Amino acid sequence: xxxxxxxxxxxxxxxxxxxxxxxxxxxxxxxxxxxxxxxxxxxxxxxxxxxxxxxxxxxxxxxxxxxxxxxxxxxxxxxxxxxxxxxxxxxxxxxxxxxxxxxxxxxxxxxxxxxxxxxxxxxxxxxxxxxxxxxxxxxxxxxxxxxxxxxxxxxxxxxxxxxxxxxxxxxxxxxxxxxxxxxxxxxxxxxxxxxxxxxxxxxxxxxxxxxxxxxxxxxxxxxxxxxxxxxxxxxx
Numbered sequence: 001x002x003x004x005x006x007x008x009x010x011x012x013x014x015x016x017x018x019x020x021x022x023x024x025x026x027x028x029x030x031x032x033x034x035x036x037x038x039x040x041x042x043x044x045x046x047x048x049x050x051x052x053x054x055x056x057x058x059x060x061x062x063x064x065x066x067x068x069x070x071x072x073x074x075x076x077x078x079x080x081x082x083x084x085x086x087x088x089x090x091x092x093x094x095x096x097x098x099x100x101x102x103x104x105x106x107x108x109x110x111x112x113x114x115x116x117x118x119x120x121x122x123x124x125x126x127x128x129x130x131x132x133x134x135x136x137x138x139x140x141x142x143x144x145x146x147x148x149x150x151x152x153x154x155x156x157x158x159x160x161x162x163x164x165x166x167x168x169x170x171x172x173x174x175x176x177x178x179x180x181x182x183x184x185x186x187x188x189x190x191x192x193x194x195x196x197x198x199x200x201x202x203x204x205x206x207x208x209x210x211x212x213x214x215x216x217x218x219x220x221x222x223x224x225x226x227x228x229x230x231x232x233x234x235x236x
Contacts, residue, residue, distance in 0.1 A: 096222040101152060102213040104186065108235070112178060115141045115159040116230045121217055124162055129216035132182050134234060136160050140174035149190055149209040149228075156231055184233035186211040191225030204228065 107113070114136070120126075128134060141159040158176065190209040192202040205225075212221045217230060 098210075098222050098224050099212065101210050102186070104152065104154060104184075104211060104213075107233075110180075110236045111183065112158060112180075112234050112236070113154065113156045114138060114178070114232045114234060115146070115156045116217070116232055117159070117161075118227050118229050120162040121230070126162070127217045128182055128185075128232070129219075130182050130185055133180070134182060135179045136177070136234075138176050138178055139171050148206055149204045150188070150211070151207050151209055152211065154211070154231065160232075178234060178236065180234040180236040182232055183235045185214050185216065185219075186231040186233075187214050187219075187221055187223065187227055188229045188231060189223035189225050189227045 116126075137160075138158040139161055141156050143155070143157065146156050147153060158178070161171075188209055188211055190204040193205050195201055195203045208225075209228075210223060211231065212223060214221055220227065
């Protein structure tokens with residue numbers, strides 16, 4: 001049997017009345033490492049037999065360390081296909097759809113919105129949840145920056161900065177202590193785009209930021225782009 005014909009037979013072994021089976025590229029070492037897989041060994045032995053039956057006039061090409069096994073045989077041995085030569089018939093888990101932004105209620109008396117930066121939260125492993133009591137030392141937030149990134153305007157005058165030791169004297173002058181209970185947390189996500197001023201780096205898309213209400217800083221909802229921060233509402 002010629003090499004080309006044998007490869008076609010291996011990859012698309014046909015039985016009358018049945019559709020061709022999709023082939024699966026399998027490492028010989030993968031089969032060998034699965035002790036007791038008799039069918040796998042039988043397939044390798046069969047493949048060796050076919051090689052032995054190669055006609056003398058058939059040129060010897062470079063030997064591959066991989067053989068092609070019919071999909072049904074592979075799945076009967078190993079349970080699921082790997083490195084299949086055609087798309088899998090197993091349905092994939094769909095990517096969750098990004099929900100629309102949540103409506104943020106107006107502030108009530110005694111409530112304040114505080115910005116927390118995602119990379120600082122991630123680095124410190126800091127987690128709070130709705131209902132938690134907090135006592136924070138805060139500083140002024142860059143409101144023009146918040147206005148630039150959010151799709152729905154929101155006043156966020158304060159921020160919890162975990163790098164307070166790096167604040168300038170002007171920032172320290174805005175320090176404010178806040179005690180209270182967390183009543184709402186909004187996840188803020190943005191998509192990054194090329195800087196329109198051509199400075200060679202990416203910036204958040206102007207007025208593209210989305211807000212999604214969550215129960216805690218570890219409760220991540222489907223979103224576009226990247227999470228860059230959280231707006232936490234505290235009631236004193």
